[in-house]
Amino acid sequence: MKIAVDAAGGDFYPQNPVKGAVLAVEEHQDLSIVLTGPGDRIKSELDGYDYPSNRIHIHDAPEIIGMNESPSQAVKTKTGSSIVQGLGMHQKGAVQGFVSAGNTGALMAASAFILGRLEGVIRPTIATYYPTIKGMGLMIDAGANLDAKPEMLFQFGCMGNIYAREVMGIEIPRVGLLNVGEEKEKGSEVLKKAHQLLEALPNFIGNIEGRDILSGQADVFVCDGITGNILLKFGESIPEALKTLLMGVIQKKQLDKEQVEMVTSLLQEAFIPFDYQRVGGVPFLGVNGISMVGHGGSTAIAIKNMILNAVRMAETDMNKKIIASVA
Amino acid sequence: MKIAVDAAGGDFYPQNPVKGAVLAVEEHQDLSIVLTGPGDRIKSELDGYDYPSNRIHIHDAPEIIGMNESPSQAVKTKTGSSIVQGLGMHQKGAVQGFVSAGNTGALMAASAFILGRLEGVIRPTIATYYPTIKGMGLMIDAGANLDAKPEMLFQFGCMGNIYAREVMGIEIPRVGLLNVGEEKEKGSEVLKKAHQLLEALPNFIGNIEGRDILSGQADVFVCDGITGNILLKFGESIPEALKTLLMGVIQKKQLDKEQVEMVTSLLQEAFIPFDYQRVGGVPFLGVNGISMVGHGGSTAIAIKNMILNAVRMAETDMNKKIIASVA
Numbered sequence: 001m002k003i004a005v006d007a008a009g010g011d012f013y014p015q016n017p018v019k020g021a022v023l024a025v026e027e028h029q030d031l032s033i034v035l036t037g038p039g040d041r042i043k044s045e046l047d048g049y050d051y052p053s054n055r056i057h058i059h060d061a062p063e064i065i066g067m068n069e070s071p072s073q074a075v076k077t078k079t080g081s082s083i084v085q086g087l088g089m090h091q092k093g094a095v096q097g098f099v100s101a102g103n104t105g106a107l108m109a110a111s112a113f114i115l116g117r118l119e120g121v122i123r124p125t126i127a128t129y130y131p132t133i134k135g136m137g138l139m140i141d142a143g144a145n146l147d148a149k150p151e152m153l154f155q156f157g158c159m160g161n162i163y164a165r166e167v168m169g170i171e172i173p174r175v176g177l178l179n180v181g182e183e184k185e186k187g188s189e190v191l192k193k194a195h196q197l198l199e200a201l202p203n204f205i206g207n208i209e210g211r212d213i214l215s216g217q218a219d220v221f222v223c224d225g226i227t228g229n230i231l232l233k234f235g236e237s238i239p240e241a242l243k244t245l246l247m248g249v250i251q252k253k254q255l256d257k258e259q260v261e262m263v264t265s266l267l268q269e270a271f272i273p274f275d276y277q278r279v280g281g282v283p284f285l286g287v288n289g290i291s292m293v294g295h296g297g298s299t300a301i302a303i304k305n306m307i308l309n310a311v312r313m314a315e316t317d318m319n320k321k322i323i324a325s326v327a
Numbered sequence: 328m329k330i331a332v333d334a335a336g337g338d339f340y341p342q343n344p345v346k347g348a349v350l351a352v353e354e355h356q357d358l359s360i361v362l363t364g365p366g367d368r369i370k371s372e373l374d375g376y377d378y379p380s381n382r383i384h385i386h387d388a389p390e391i392i393g394m395n396e397s398p399s400q401a402v403k404t405k406t407g408s409s410i411v412q413g414l415g416m417h418q419k420g421a422v423q424g425f426v427s428a429g430n431t432g433a434l435m436a437a438s439a440f441i442l443g444r445l446e447g448v449i450r451p452t453i454a455t456y457y458p459t460i461k462g463m464g465l466m467i468d469a470g471a472n473l474d475a476k477p478e479m480l481f482q483f484g485c486m487g488n489i490y491a492r493e494v495m496g497i498e499i500p501r502v503g504l505l506n507v508g509e510e511k512e513k514g515s516e517v518l519k520k521a522h523q524l525l526e527a528l529p530n531f532i533g534n535i536e537g538r539d540i541l542s543g544q545a546d547v548f549v550c551d552g553i554t555g556n557i558l559l560k561f562g563e564s565i566p567e568a569l570k571t572l573l574m575g576v577i578q579k580k581q582l583d584k585e586q587v588e589m590v591t592s593l594l595q596e597a598f599i600p601f602d603y604q605r606v607g608g609v610p611f612l613g614v615n616g617i618s619m620v621g622h623g624g625s626t627a628i629a630i631k632n633m634i635l636n637a638v639r640m641a642e643t644d645m646n647k648k649i650i651a652s653v654a
Contacts, residue, residue: 132568133568133571133572143507146507146514146515146518147515147516178557179553179557180470180473180552180553180556180557187473187553188473188474188553189474191473191553209556209557209560210556210557210558210559210560210561210562210563210564211560211561211563211564212564213561213564214561214564214565214567214568215564215567215568225507226506226507226514226515226518226554227553227554227557229507229536229537230505230507230536230537230554230558231537231557231558231561232537233536233537233538234537234538234540234541234558234561235537236537236538237537237538237539237540237541237542238541238565238569240541240542241459241460241541241542242565242569242597244460245460245597245598245600246593246594246597248597249593249596249597250593253593255589259589262582262586262590263589263590263593266573266576266577266580266590267573269576269580270569270572270573270575270576271572273572
């Protein structure tokens with residue numbers, strides 16, 4: 001098992017990708033890693049670690065794609081970048097997957113362009129983990145497809161179902177369609193049609209509403225990229241907003257220092273599920289390969305987790321199951 | 328100034344609507360109220376209060392529309408209901424507005440059917456208050472129009488702008504379009520076109536993202552009814568979900584009784600902005616009249632607040648300003 005890791009992506013490269021790779025090979029004994037990016041910088045960073053040198057390699061790819069570059073441009077012009085090189089190795093079969101904390105748009109574009117679509121998949125998609133009081137859910141699509149047709153929503157359900165089962169370890173994921181009401185005749189024309197198609201999935205639980213997300217009434221939340229992207233960013237903003245509201249109350253009530261510390265530490269712990277570093281990264285699904293992207297601020301642990309999720313996608317032959325499911 | 332109040336709507340009628348009416352006439356000296364619903368039940372409830380009998384009247388409307396009845400059916404067949412009778416009085420000019428805590432769908436259908444559309448308005452809409460750390464925002468549409476065209480989103484922006492200014496008292500409301508990115512070229516075809524149209528509004532601040540809602544980066548959040556409805560119900564679920572997460576942490580840390588009480592009371596106060604009773608109800612906008620609907624569980628105070636908001640809509644000639652704005 002060999003995974004390519006972008007060592008030129010994210011806010012803290014090459015430090016965090018390199019450390020993430022070292023941690024991953026420590027945790028998974030049959031895993032090798034190829035770090036792509038500026039070879040000399042990766043090497044001097046890697047030299048600081050005690051690691052099995054036969055299991056971590058460097059593939060020099062000196063060009064850098066910035067976090068704000070135009071995705072389609074970058075993919076075409078920066079062929080010597082870590083993203084294009086890493087995905088190219090994957091496409092040729094030299095590695096079984098590619099993970100990066102770099103420019104999400106560029107990664108999505110490059111994954112679709114270099115790896116191509118999986119057989120039968122209309123449009124590749126990006127899924128995201130979503131915290132609920134019952135554990136992690138999966139929201140799919142998270143912003144890749146803004147004009148989703150019913151058939152695409154159906155396929156998002158199929159792909160999310162398989163990812164949740166194979167990688168997240170949820171035995172029988174409850175797949176729900178985000179809608180304005182529970183009844184099957186609710187929603188826009190697109191959502192009504194998508195509901196009909198999704199009924200072919202045995203573990204489709206029907207429409208779910210906005211109130212069913214945090215309460216964990218489903219494991220897989222199917223929606224278009226607009227709804228998913230707005231909910232994703234909304235969710236990320238909850239801890240900060242709630243802290244601000246609570247701090248306002250705390251100041252008004254003039255709590256003493258000890259009480260403030262106690263409340264702050266409670267809050268911090270309660271918000272752990274909202275911490276993106278726990279899950280590491282999110283998958284592109286529907287591409288003919290394995291490709292994951294992490295938050296720009298990913299820590300080494302986040303990158304390690306992302307690598308191990310990619311391994312799981314490869315080990316479980318997830319893509320074969322997706323092809324069968326959408327057929 | 329005379330407002331009709333549905334005394335047969337909501338989970339607690341006629342008690343709460345009757346008490347709400349009594350509180351409203353106490354607070355607004357030039358206000359009269361007509362309570363519509365089963366006359367005998369309203370009368371015996373009203374008899375329990377000391378109120379100015381020349382300012383609260385009863386209009387007998389014995390038919391009841393249930394909370395789960397089909398809206399279009401109910402409006403056509405139950406002509407003797409409080410909703411049809413109250414809106415009918417308004418349409419004839421006998422009262423200046425109608426408020427209800429009843430079946431939202433029936434109210435929306437009856438308002439559009441009986442009052443008709445305002446001149447120039449493509450589709451009436453329902454707006455909802457939305458809590459932010461900077462105070463109340465307005466989300467429009469909140470679930471009435473699921474397949475929104477760019478021109479409709481533009482009009483939602485115009486109507487929300489005027490409601491926020493005239494009724495919510497925000498001098499220059501910041502009107503934002505909910506989208507997946509800040510740049511004007513982001514989003515679906517519908518959103519891109521809507522952005523262009525909204526640029527005609529001087530106080531349009533451009534696209535806003537999911538993270539900008541709770542942080543209060545806009546006062547008016549323009550979106551289609553699917554996004555709005557999902558966000559509305561998601562928002563309502565936040566306090567409960569956060570309490571559950573915090574209680575889990577509290578149990579694990581084995582806090583003493585006093586500490587638990589302190590944290591619980593802090594939370595309760597922090598979540599006050601999420602309490603629908605504070606605002607009372609939400610407006611149907613774009614109908615040729617004034618019509619508001621409250622939560623089924625509305626308290627007397629919520630109904631009083633809803634009545635006073637309807638008064639404000641009438642006093643400020645809001646609908647004339649909407650006609651001018653969408654023209």
